[in-house]
Amino acid sequence: MYKLDTVAVHMALLPTEKIIVFSGDDDYIWKWWKGKSSIWDPNNKCVNHDPKLTRNLFCSGHCMLPDGRLLVAGGQSTVHHGLTAFLSFLGILQIFTKGADHDINIFNPQSHKWNQNKHEICKEGHESEKHKHGSGEDKEDSKGEPVAKMPKARWYPTCITLPDGKALIASGIYSQGHYAFLKRFGRYSFINENYEIFDPETNQLSEPKHFLKGIRAYPFLQILPNEMMFVHYLNTTKLWKIKEKEFLPIEFKTELNGTRTYDGMGSCVMLPIRHNDTEYKIMVVGGSTSLYPKEDTPATNQSEIFEFNPEKPEESKWRKTKNPTNSERFLSDSVLLPDGTILVTNGAGKGTSDHNEDAVMTVEIFNPETEVWTKLKNKIQRARLYHGTAVLLADGRVVVAGSTGHDWPPSNNEKYIEFIKPPYLQDSKDRPEIIECPEEIEYDKKFEMKVKNNEKIKDISLIRISSTTHNNNMDQRCLFLEITNANNDRIEIKNAENGSWAPPGYYLIHALNDQNIPSEGKMIRIKVKS
Numbered sequence: 001m002y003k004l005d006t007v008a009v010h011m012a013l014l015p016t017e018k019i020i021v022f023s024g025d026d027d028y029i030w031k032w033w034k035g036k037s038s039i040w041d042p043n044n045k046c047v048n049h050d051p052k053l054t055r056n057l058f059c060s061g062h063c064m065l066p067d068g069r070l071l072v073a074g075g076q077s078t079v080h081h082g083l084t085a086f087l088s089f090l091g092i093l094q095i096f097t098k099g100a101d102h103d104i105n106i107f108n109p110q111s112h113k114w115n116q117n118k119h120e121i122c123k124e125g126h127e128s129e130k131h132k133h134g135s136g137e138d139k140e141d142s143k144g145e146p147v148a149k150m151p152k153a154r155w156y157p158t159c160i161t162l163p164d165g166k167a168l169i170a171s172g173i174y175s176q177g178h179y180a181f182l183k184r185f186g187r188y189s190f191i192n193e194n195y196e197i198f199d200p201e202t203n204q205l206s207e208p209k210h211f212l213k214g215i216r217a218y219p220f221l222q223i224l225p226n227e228m229m230f231v232h233y234l235n236t237t238k239l240w241k242i243k244e245k246e247f248l249p250i251e252f253k254t255e256l257n258g259t260r261t262y263d264g265m266g267s268c269v270m271l272p273i274r275h276n277d278t279e280y281k282i283m284v285v286g287g288s289t290s291l292y293p294k295e296d297t298p299a300t301n302q303s304e305i306f307e308f309n310p311e312k313p314e315e316s317k318w319r320k321t322k323n324p325t326n327s328e329r330f331l332s333d334s335v336l337l338p339d340g341t342i343l344v345t346n347g348a349g350k351g352t353s354d355h356n357e358d359a360v361m362t363v364e365i366f367n368p369e370t371e372v373w374t375k376l377k378n379k380i381q382r383a384r385l386y387h388g389t390a391v392l393l394a395d396g397r398v399v400v401a402g403s404t405g406h407d408w409p410p411s412n413n414e415k416y417i418e419f420i421k422p423p424y425l426q427d428s429k430d431r432p433e434i435i436e437c438p439e440e441i442e443y444d445k446k447f448e449m450k451v452k453n454n455e456k457i458k459d460i461s462l463i464r465i466s467s468t469t470h471n472n473n474m475d476q477r478c479l480f481l482e483i484t485n486a487n488n489d490r491i492e493i494k495n496a497e498n499g500s501w502a503p504p505g506y507y508l509i510h511a512l513n514d515q516n517i518p519s520e521g522k523m524i525r526i527k528v529k530s
Contacts, residue, residue, distance in 0.1 A: 001381065002045055006038040007413045008401035009058060011389040012467035012475075014109040015068040015506045015523055017043070019391070019399065020051075024058035024076060035075070039112060040417075042393050051112050055103055061157035061172065061218070062467045063474045065200040066165040066504040066528050070107040070467060073169045073198075074154030077101045100155035100174050104147050104198065104205070115147055148205040154192050156217035156262060159474055162242060163223060163499030165528040167198040169205075171215050171233075191215060212238065212247065216261055218472050220268035222282055225501045226310040230282055232268060234259045234291055237306060239313055242500075254284065254318045256302050257291065263353035264288025264297065265471040267334040269342055271305070271368045272461070272478040273501065275494070281368070282306040285325065285344050286332035293352040299330040303366070303373075322371035329360040333390040333471055335398050336478040337422050338461045338510035338518035342366040343398055345420060346384035346471075354404070359383035363420055381418055388414075391466040392476070394508055394521040396425055424517045432457060432511045432519040440525045441495045446484060449491050451511045451519070457486065459512040460493050462502060463521065477502070495526065504528040 009023035022037035035056035038047050060075035077100055106115045154172025161167050175190040195211035198204075215233050222230040229240040237252040260266040266287030273280060285303045301324040308316045329347030337343055343365055349358030361379040366372075380400055384390075389402040403414035436450035451457055459480055466476045479502055485492035491511070496502040508521030 001416050001418045004038055004040060004047055004401070004415050004417060005050070006036050007387070007404060007415055008389050008417065009387040009404065010060065010062065010467075010469040011391055011401055012062065012064070012070055013391050013393065013465040014070070015465065015525070016109050017394045017523060018109070020070065020107060020109075021401065022053060022057050023387075024056050037107075037114070042395070042399065051107070051114055053114050055101070055105060055116060057105060059155050059470070060101070061154065061159040061169065061474065062469070063159040063161050063167050064465055064467055064505050065106075065161065065167065066525075067200060068109055068506055068525070069200070070109070071159060071167050071198060071200070072105040072107065073150065073159050074157050074172050075101040075103065075105075076155065077153065100153035100172065102150045102153045104149060106147055106203075147203045148198065150196060150205065151208060152192055152194065156470070157192070158219050158221050158472060160221040160223065160229070161475070161503040161505060162197070163227065163503055165200060165499070165504045167200070168195055168221070169198060170195045170211050170221065171217060171219050173217055191217065209245070218262045218265070218470050220261060220284070220472060221474070222268070222270045223477075223500055223503055224280055224308055224310070225273065227500050228313065230306070230308070232284070233261045237318070239316070248313060250314050252306070252316060252318055254304050255320055256287070256289070256300055256304065258287055258289045258300060259291050259293065260284045260287035262470065264290065264293035264299075264330050265332075265353070266300075266330055267332045267344070267471045267473070269334040269336060269473070270477050271342070272336065272340045272480060274480045275482040275496070278310070280308045280310070282308065283321070283334075283342070283366070285334050285366075286329045286347060288330050288352070295351055295355040297352060298350045299328040299348065301325045301328040321366075323373055325373050326364055326375045327360050327362050331356065331385055331388060331471055332360075333384075333388060333400075333468065334473070335390050335392050335466075336463055336476050337392065337398075337424075338396060338463055338478075338508070338521060339422075339424055339512060339516050340368065340461065340478065340480065341422070342368070343420065343422060345380060345390050345398070345400055346388040346403075348385050354386045356385050359385055365423065376420075376423070378420075380420070382414055382416055384414070387470070389468050390420075391468055391473075392463060392508070394523065396518060396520060397421055430513065430515065431517055432513050434509070434511055434519050434522050435489070437509060437522045437524060440527050442527050443495055443499065443529050444497050446492055446494050449493065449509070449511070450489050451491055452489070453513070454486055454489050454491050456513040457483070457491060457511050458514050459483075459516075460491070461510045461512060461518065462496075462507045462524075463510070464502070465506050465508065499529060502526055
């Protein structure tokens with residue numbers, strides 16, 4: 001177990017195989033005017049860099065861009081930080097300040113620098129002459145242009161990389177103080193119902209357009225292999241046509257009449273896709289038994305699967321998994337593993353976001369083939385409640401971090417990280433080894449890898465590197481690619497067909513043997529289709 005100098009409210013695996021964590025102030029997480037980030041190297045187990053972060057990215061949304069940079073949208077505003085500090089000191093709710101942030105920030109994993117917007121959004125793709133060029137660190141980390149700024153603030157937004165490599169930004173609260181005040185009276189308003197699309201080639205945003213009325217904070221978004229996007233909030237699912245930029249008229253309801261999103265979050269994961277699959281499944285795990293949870297609302301042990309029919313989307317449906325989880329929990333994190341199973345950790349047995357109790361310490365594994373949940377022998381050592389996080393590392397372990405606990409009873413901010421070893425690491429003496437693999441691959445084309453003892457290799461899996469916060473992993477997905485030939489120590493593999501199967505960017509590629517034990521992951525990049 002190792003101690004970071006930052007609470008890992010936000011965590012991402014970088015193309016360098018290092019971990020970045022960021023949040024607000026370490027000592028008092030709710031200070032609106034401070035932000036901090038740290039780089040942690042799991043190979044030497046130390047924090048070795050502290051990128052200077054001048055903004056508070058607490059409660060932002062983020063996703064990995066195709067070139068390996070991390071896009072971060074919104075967060076906590078610093079515009080009125082003097083007034084905010086004064087009102088906080090008086091104990092007055094910050095209803096006179098917006099709280100939410102307009103900023104777009106980008107982290108460059110090669111230079112270890114943050115690049116923040118310097119100007120307002122440009123209309124029709126043009127920008128004023130005075131903002132045409134970056135300067136200093138910003139110029140070095142950008143692609144010759146400053147980073148765009150959102151015209152309307154977002155706090156608790158979701159970001160996702162689209163099949164063409166651009167990133168969609170949706171939802172988010174645009175006036176945090178007003179939202180918190182009205183929420184006490186059962187009103188959920190001041191949510192940004194527009195979407196914007198960020199272009200990583202120009203660092204610019206599209207004009208905001210209406211997305212979805214009634215959407216809530218931190219919705220779950222998943223890219224489906226037929227150019228549609230799964231959108232889920234509360235107990236409601238809708239399907240968005242990416243090219244047409246419009247929703248199908250139908251909506252789907254989970255069997256549980258409770259929320260899986262903020263502020264009774266479970267987690268959401270697209271089940272692994274095989275190269276010849278014709279139907280696709282998305283699973284939600286945990287969550288609240290109420291659509292509007294309170295401090296004593298029980299969590300659920302009910303997991304559900306959305307069966308998506310690409311030929312007849314209107315016939316898609318939700319159903320319960322064959323077995324429930326072994327523990328009732330919300331604030332849960334789901335992690336895709338290279339053997340195709342899903343690890344679930346973290347959470348609490350009852351409550352609502354920052355008012356929760358009964359930490360769940362057990363770790364479970366879900367097998368998508370049998371739909372059986374298996375409880376691991378070893379539990380996590382620290383309670384991981386609100387703001388807990390978990391991501392897959394290249395070596396196959398899962399790193400678990402974060403947690404600010406709850407407001408009442410009071411709980412400490414958790415800076416210690418720990419590791420979970422999935423079952424395939426319990427006996428890894430016969431673990432496969434990838435000796436050589438390309439750095440980049442193209443869609444629908446074959447490539448070769450050199451693998452030790454390749455005659456025992458039965459599967460090749462790709463897992464997109466993760467960025468996660470608030471139990472919402474906005475990047476991870478797992479694909480099993482087609483092995484087209486194996487000769488001597490080389491394996492020929494065919495990549496995914498297009499970006500709706502695997503959005504462009506960085507992935508961990510694994511070779512699995514006949515015992516379903518994966519190799520360590522090698523970083524590989526899927527190029528944007530030209």
